[in-house]
Amino acid sequence: MKKLMILLFLCHTAFTGKIVKHSLMYFLTGSSGIANIPDFVGVGELDGIEAGYCDINNKIIQPRQDWAKQILDDDRAHLEMYTYLCFENLPDFFKGFIFTLKQQFNQTEGVHIVQRIDGCEWDENTGEVTGVLQYGYDGEDFLKFDIKTLTWIALKPEAAMIKQSWDADINDKKDDEDYFTRICPERLKMYLDSGKSSLQRTVLPSVSLLQKTPSSPVSCHATGFYPDRAMMFWKKDGEELHENVYHTDVLPNHDESFQMSVSMNVSSFTPEDWRRYECVFQFSDPSSAIVTTLDKAVIKTNWKKPSKLIVLIVIAVVVVAMITLIPAGYIFYKKKK
Structure with missing residues (x-):
């Protein structure tokens, strides 16, 4: 078929x-x-x-x-x-x-x-x-x-x-x-x-760059567009990418518009390379394209860097655990021997 x-x-x-x-x-x-x-x-x-x-x-x-x-x-x-x-x-x-x-x-x-x-x-x-x-x-x-x-x-x-x-x-x-x-x-x-x-009605979407954590793929998300016959892809230096790129299906919104996403793994990118990448949304006519440059400054995320206090608490817990476990392990070793 x-x-x-x-x-x-x-x-x-x-x-x-x-x-x-x-x-x-x-x-x-x-x-x-x-x-x-x-x-x-x-x-x-x-x-x-x-x-x-x-x-x-x-x-x-x-x-x-x-x-x-x-x-x-x-x-x-x-x-x-x-x-x-x-x-x-x-x-x-x-x-x-x-x-x-x-x-x-x-x-x-x-x-x-x-x-x-x-x-x-x-x-x-x-x-x-x-x-x-x-x-x-x-x-x-x-x-x-x-x-x-x-x-x-x-x-x-x-x-x-x-x-x-x-x-x-x-x-x-x-x-x-x-x-x-x-x-x-x-x-x-x-x-x-x-x-x-x-x-002939067309409605362009709002496009955002999203990322869960600094090590997660960057998702280019478009929502609010109509009709559903649209496409999204990542480009590098003007050439469309296919490797390490992940597409979602076109999904309906509650207001009869649509949404879709395309994600890209950026873990191996150097800071100098980021601006060489672009996310493109377009209908059948290329003149309708919305191009979004990959930029850390505009990425939206819910991830928050751990505060110094939390880091100190974690370190303290590890130190206490080591102080407690090392003597206990030594005593167990001596008894067994």
């Missing part, structure tokens, strides 16, 4: 230059043998932001954004389309597909999962449209549709028979071509127009 996950990442993010590509992606999951989990779940995302959700148990289309709710409220045909897909068409298809695959792999029991990604990308600069349609089974890539040749690619030997069957269905492939070249791009542009204000 590694290739499938890489594909997901590429569909969601682009960190080189200004974003010119937009994506509408549907992530669909059918399963069997999992207690208390819906047999079918669907999630729709626009430019990597969840727009809507449905599952076969709830029987409700759940918009995740205000603009998505407005579309469903204003366009009954749109709501009926997603209702049919989520609660009739797709659950039946996934159920039958899992049954077929279990026979193909000679499986009778156990947990089995089919995942499907479908959608399209539109380059607003060039007008180019590309489609995505791929299946995974039990955590591994299984089938992929080549939009240009309108043929299926078997990614596992067991997929060869299904590939032949689906390649032979000319009408179905024509429907796929129409969906990826016309329907999906039109829907994508409509959603972009409806969600323009929220999709």
Whole structure:
């Protein structure tokens, strides 16, 4: 499933230059043998932001954004389309597909999962449209549709028979071509127009350098940013670092903003080296970058240097212990001898 996950990442993010590509992606999951989990779940995302959700148990289309709710409220045909897909068409298809695959792999029991990604990308600069349609089974890539040749690619030997069957269905492939070249791009542009204000909203974070103790890694922490499609990294002399650098996941705050951190081990740094290091936070557009130079003077910490009194007490305790234990040890040694 590694290739499938890489594909997901590429569909969601682009960190080189200004974003010119937009994506509408549907992530669909059918399963069997999992207690208390819906047999079918669907999630729709626009430019990597969840727009809507449905599952076969709830029987409700759940918009995740205000603009998505407005579309469903204003366009009954749109709501009926997603209702049919989520609660009739797709659950039946996934159920039958899992049954077929279990026979193909000679499986009778156990947990089995089919995942499907479908959608399209539109380059607003060039007008180019590309489609995505791929299946995974039990955590591994299984089938992929080549939009240009309108043929299926078997990614596992067991997929060869299904590939032949689906390649032979000319009408179905024509429907796929129409969906990826016309329907999906039109829907994508409509959603972009409806969600323009929220999709283009960006909020920069406050960035701080944190350290627990003088020997701990220095953490560069950003909080309060929106959206969550951001990245942080450490640089030395302008070059991004990868060794001895530790990233946290992007986490939500209570106010719908996000936070994240990237830490770096500084125990081997000389005082002269510190200012050669920089922490960088940025969205997809590099012009939004916030650069923080590694500087001991701005690091926040709760650690306090032990007072002289505490040091003297510790020394006194050690001395008393030595005065007490050494004679006792000598007496024990003499007795034993």
